[in-house]
Structures are given as C-alpha cells and as structure tokens.
Amino acid sequence: MGAVGLLYVGAVLFLNGLMLLGKVEARAAGVFNLFVGALQVVTPTVLIISALDDTATILGASGIYLFGFTYLYVGINLLGGFDTTGVGYFSLFVAVMALGYSYANFQILGDPAFGVIWLYWSFLWGLFFVLLGLKRAQITRYTGWVTAIQGWVTAAIPAFMILAGFWRNTGLIAIVLAVFGVVAFVALWPLTRGREPAGATPSTSEEPRRAGEGTRHRPRWT
Template sequence: MGAVGLLYVGAVLFLNGMMLLKKVEPRAAGIFNLFVGALQVITPTVLIISNQTRPAEILGASGIYLFGFTYLYIGINLLGNFDSTGVGYFSLFVAIMALGYSYANFQILGDPAFGVIWLYWAFLWFLFFVLLGLKREEITRYTGWVTAIQGWITAAIPAFLILTGYWRNPGLFAVILAVFGVVVFAGLWPLTREREHVAATPSPSEKAMGAGDRRHRPRWT
C-alpha cells in the first residue's frame, strides 16, 4: 500500500473511531470517508496500470480497493442515513480477504510487519461486521477504541516511518505490533464492556422520561 495513502487511512480510521465513541457527528465523518475512499480507489488503479508486468506490485495494490470501497460505502451510508447492514456484510468479506493478504505478505512479499498489520485489519473489519452487520451494539465502544488505535498503529505511524526512511526492520516491527495488539486489545475488552454496561443502563430519571426505549435508536450506530 502506498505510504501517502496509508497516512490518510490512519486519519479516517481515527476519525471513524471518534465517531463510534460519540465524539464526531456521523455526517461530518461521512464527508472525510468519501475523500479517503476516492483516494484509495484512484491510487491502486494508477499503481496497477503502471506496473502491469510486476505481479508483486499488482498484488500489493489490489488490497487497497478493499479499503477504498469500505470508506466510500461508509461515507454514502452516513450522509444518506442508510441502514448499515450492507457495510457490515461487506466488512465480513474484507475481514476474510485480509487473512489472505496477511498470508501473502508473510509468504510471498516477504514483509512480516505488514503480515501482522493485515491481521490487525482482519480483526477490525470483523468487529465492523459484528457491530454493523449483526447489529451487536454492545461492542460499539470497544470497536471505537480499536478503530482509533489502529488508525495510528497500523497506518499513520507506519506510513510516517516509511516516508521518512525509518521503516528498516520489518521483523522487529512485526514482533512489536503482535505483542502490542494482543495486550492492548485484550485489555480494552473488560474496560470498555464495563463502561458500555453503565452507559446502557438508564438512570431513574431517564426511565421516567422514556430514555431507555430502544425503538428510537438511529439506524447508524
């Protein structure tokens, strides 16, 4: 994936994480999703056209479309206030394909760091499937934090290191990323689940006002 495009993947993941954490209004996030989605469709198209005799380059570029279409889909959904089921089930497709791209980075492209990063993305897009496709809203806060953190760890920071020439030891980065992911995302689960439970429990005054009525929830988490 191009380092410049990867930098803006970090930005949109961070923004979407903040949206899930109720810090950013959904329609405002939708506009930026369209910007990054368009970039992530144009970029691989240019890379593929200019590297038609280099299979490894085409393989690397082909995965970018998964993200471009995701962000375009999310942006349109947010701006149109459509149901999120389609995005959720497309996210399941992306999660499965991300496992394949992880294998390709380990075994074909010789890049263990991005092999681990693709595993990160497989996990994240599976969360999107559970949240948006299966409508399991109890994982909203957890998914928000994972999305925001991954924006930095899997995209913005690696992109900046690549652009500045400091991405020099993929094997070491792979180990660091693997340990960080297991520790942080496992630790986040009980913390966010507790907060989610507290947030979902209406106070006596909210009950009296009908704030606990689930029928009035918006169609987009």
C-alpha cells in the same frame, strides 16, 4: 504513493473511532470517508496501471481497494442514513480477504510487519461485521477504541516511517506490533464492557430530520 494513501487511512480510522465513541458527528465523519475512499480507489488504480505486469506490485495494490470501497460505502451510509447491514457484511468479506493478504505479505511479499498489520485489519473489520452487520451494539465502545488505535498503529505511523525511510527490520517491527496488539486489545475489553449508553442499538434507518433541529446527533453506526 501507497504510503501517502495509508497516511490518510490512519486519519479516517482515527476519525471513525472517535465517531463510534460519540466525539465526532456522523455526517461530518461521512464527508471525510468519501475523501479517503476516493483516494484509496485512485491510488491502487494508478499503481496497477504503472506496474507493467509486476505481479508483486499488483498484488500489493489490489488490497487497497478493500479499504477504498469500505470508506466510500461508509461515507454514503452516514450521509444517507441507510441501514448498516450492507457495510457490515462487506466488512466480513474484507476480514476474510485480509487473512489472505496477511499470508501473502508473510510468504510472497517478504514483509512480516505488514503481515501482522493485515491481521490487525482482519480483526478490526471482523468487529465492524459484528457491530454493523449483526448489530451487536454492546461492542460499540470497544470497536471505537480499537478503530482509533489502529488508525495510528497500522496506518499513520507505518506510513510516516515508510515515507521517512525508517521502515527497516520488518521482522522486529512485526514482533513489536504483534505483542502490542494482543496486550492492548485484550486489556481494552474489560475496560469498555458495560459502558454503552442504555438502550443503544445500531440504527436501521434514518430518523426523520426536523427542520431547524439543533441538537447533536449520535453516530448513525450506533
């Protein structure tokens, strides 16, 4: 069941990445964030209730709430046009907790591949903190690309491999993920620097909507 939810985490990360890159309108992305956020709250609740005091299962399921609450928070923010600071500082909490879950996957749950994936997520949510909490708009494009790529690499592809029975040899998968992450995200940095729209800053409040306005809005995260 957790793998099914992870598949749709891939979809929402990909969509949010495109939103940050200006390819998807913010309110449209907000609706899908609510869908996936609700799924990622229901899923761990069912897993924990059915775990029957299996501490490993409960540990693994507990981290899913971090993402469920993130997507619900983001969806409400995007639809309501609220200030991004709350989402940003919650992302800092997620980034720190993700380090703990990475350690748990390496040392307790015996899945080094997801140990690396949790490091990916810690990095990504750290970027969300800088972008949304500290309002450093100059990393918008970089964050958008990292988000979209992680949607596939950390969620959609691993989820499909688990569902199809291909999630084996997690040690090798961990090495491949680690090498790919370092190479891809380091290479992206110079490619995305200096490409932000002039004067781009994270919005602190919703601009008044004019009746009949037909122009496409930029994402409210940027």
